[in-house]
Amino acid sequence: MSAVHVEDLSRRFRGRKGQEVTALDAVSLRVEEGEVVGLLGPNGAGKTTLSRILTTLLLPTSGSARVEGLDVVREATAVRERIGLVLGGERGLYGRLTARQNLRYWGAMQGLTGSHCRTRADELLERLGLAARADDRVETYSRGMVQRVHLARALLRNPRVLIMDEPTSGMDPHAAQGFRGLVEELRDGGSTVLLATHDMQEAQLLCSRVTLIDHGRILREGAPKDLLTGLDSPRTVTAGGVSAVVAGAVAGIPGVAVEGPTPEGLVTLRVTGDDAVSEVLRILTAAGVHELSVAAPTLAEVYRSIIEDREFAL
Numbered sequence: 001m002s003a004v005h006v007e008d009l010s011r012r013f014r015g016r017k018g019q020e021v022t023a024l025d026a027v028s029l030r031v032e033e034g035e036v037v038g039l040l041g042p043n044g045a046g047k048t049t050l051s052r053i054l055t056t057l058l059l060p061t062s063g064s065a066r067v068e069g070l071d072v073v074r075e076a077t078a079v080r081e082r083i084g085l086v087l088g089g090e091r092g093l094y095g096r097l098t099a100r101q102n103l104r105y106w107g108a109m110q111g112l113t114g115s116h117c118r119t120r121a122d123e124l125l126e127r128l129g130l131a132a133r134a135d136d137r138v139e140t141y142s143r144g145m146v147q148r149v150h151l152a153r154a155l156l157r158n159p160r161v162l163i164m165d166e167p168t169s170g171m172d173p174h175a176a177q178g179f180r181g182l183v184e185e186l187r188d189g190g191s192t193v194l195l196a197t198h199d200m201q202e203a204q205l206l207c208s209r210v211t212l213i214d215h216g217r218i219l220r221e222g223a224p225k226d227l228l229t230g231l232d233s234p235r236t237v238t239a240g241g242v243s244a245v246v247a248g249a250v251a252g253i254p255g256v257a258v259e260g261p262t263p264e265g266l267v268t269l270r271v272t273g274d275d276a277v278s279e280v281l282r283i284l285t286a287a288g289v290h291e292l293s294v295a296a297p298t299l300a301e302v303y304r305s306i307i308e309d310r311e312f313a314l
């Protein structure tokens with residue numbers, strides 16, 4: 001049994017002008033127990049809609065979704081006990097309450113009672129490094145601290161599955177790194193995580209598999225490294241000490257886009273295809289250029305090329 005099993009799930013909305021908007025279009029995916037899977041897509045791709053359906057906040061139009069084998073529509077109460085939603089940004093917390101008050105409030109809303117609720121809130125404040133500021137209002141917290149309160153809220157009932165919707169959006173890089181460390185700890189402790197993000201680097205760092213989604217449809221899925229090798233995305237060649245004549249010669253090779261040379265002779269080339277890479281390296285080395293590096297495409301580049309291909313296909 002998969003921790004999350006989504007099959008042919010669709011959700012349509014009525015748009016402002018009465019037109020139909022398809023937020024999810026026959027989406028199927030599985031997340032196995034203990035996996036961290038990334039749901040990657042640009043704004044409006046359908047990530048939040050899927051997160052809301054899985055956490056029983058929204059009904060699907062058709063198809064099914066199960067969490068730990070339980071149907072999110074027919075067994076919604078049992079699903080809620082097993083799943084935690086980690087939101088990003090300002091949604092879902094009371095800024096005028098302290099972290100401790102927020103957690104006790106949300107604990108009570110989730111059915112935790114009396115002393116159990118208080119003890120659980122205290123444990124989480126300690127575990128997530130919030131104890132020293134637990135009695136300050138959340139509105140005085142940094143973005144990274146707010147995010148830890150979000151995570152604490154999601155962990156109140158010790159759920160086995162966590163859905164994270166853009167959890168690091170708006171964080172500075174240091175805070176985002178700290179938050180990712182917490183996700184790694186959860187993963188190492190056996191939690192299952194579906195992480196909706198548009199941050200490719202984050203997905204590459206945390207996820208064993210990623211699913212690319214756009215316009216409500218799954219475009220591709222696989223391990224980040226397989227997505228990187230499965231496509232003919234451009235590689236980046238940087239070279240120093242390149243004359244304008246040599247830069248002009250490599251620019252003439254099909255599949256090569258050139259930036260530069262800068263006044264210092266630095267060029268950056270985006271090269272698509274193995275043959276083009278070999279030809280570029282041959283010309284540059286023959287011209288005596290030795291300051292050379294070739295970088296594989298990043299997940300961000302792969303993602304961009306998939307999304308662009310799709311735009312052209314539409």
Ligand SMILES: Nc1ncnc2c1ncn2[C@@H]1O[C@H](COP(=O)(O)OP(=O)(O)OP(=O)(O)O)[C@@H](O)[C@H]1O
Nearest residue numbers: 013014015021023042043044045046047048049050
């Ligand atoms: N309540 C709603 N009423 C009408 N349309 C909606 C509603 N909720 C979402 N949509 C539309 O469904 C599509 C998918 O939205 P969704 O919020 O799931 O995307 P997302 O991938 O989470 O994007 P973002 O990163 O911007 O939150 C968008 O076109 C959006 O405008």
